[in-house]
Amino acid sequence: MTLPTGQISMSQIAAELGISATGLNLNHGWVRALAGRPSGGISFSDLRGQSGRIDGSYPTQVAGGGKYISINAPFFGATVSRLLFAGPAGQTSYALEVSTGCRWNGNVSVRNNTTGGSIVLPWNGSGWSLATGDGSLIRTSTTDSFSIVPA
Structure with missing residues (x-):
């Protein structure tokens, strides 16, 4: 799968990574790796078009x-x-x-x-x-x- 290049949601990010959306946030290590942002600010736009599964x-x-x-x-x-x-x-x-x-x-x-x-x-x-x-x-x-x- 690949995340859409337009608007995305936390549930789509969770599905992409194969994990539960409950308690998932942008600081989760897998989300940061997917976005290519090990530290600092992170936004949904960093995740657009990324593939984590x-x-x-x-x-x-x-x-x-x-x-x-x-x-x-x-x-x-x-x-x-x-x-x-x-x-x-x-x-x-x-x-x-x-x-x-x-x-x-x-x-x-x-x-x-x-x-x-x-x-x-x-x-x-x-x-x-x-x-x-x-x-x-x-x-x-x-x-x-x-x-x-x-x-």
Whole structure:
């Protein structure tokens, strides 16, 4: 999703971030990251056209001993390119790749809406990754629906 470029409301901001509007305000850390304003004044105009969640259906691709989905969607001022899973048994890992300039450097939740599976990935300094997993979040030879939000 992306927030509208015109008038917006706190409920739209909450929906964009996947959180409750109850008690949400412009000083919330996720809202500040979305607006690109870590400190100082912030207004609704700072949030217009910003993307703080990814929702979509993506086909699985297989390459180089791993599997991945190409995403190429805006997220906190950057572009998330793909979610991948790779590695031999016992040494597996998930990675969510993002371009430079991403304003969110906290955890993200990746949910496969088709299967109900989800994983929380911590920020590693240049993207999000977790050096363990069974690979079930990304199924081979399917197109599944995914959601990615701050966690």
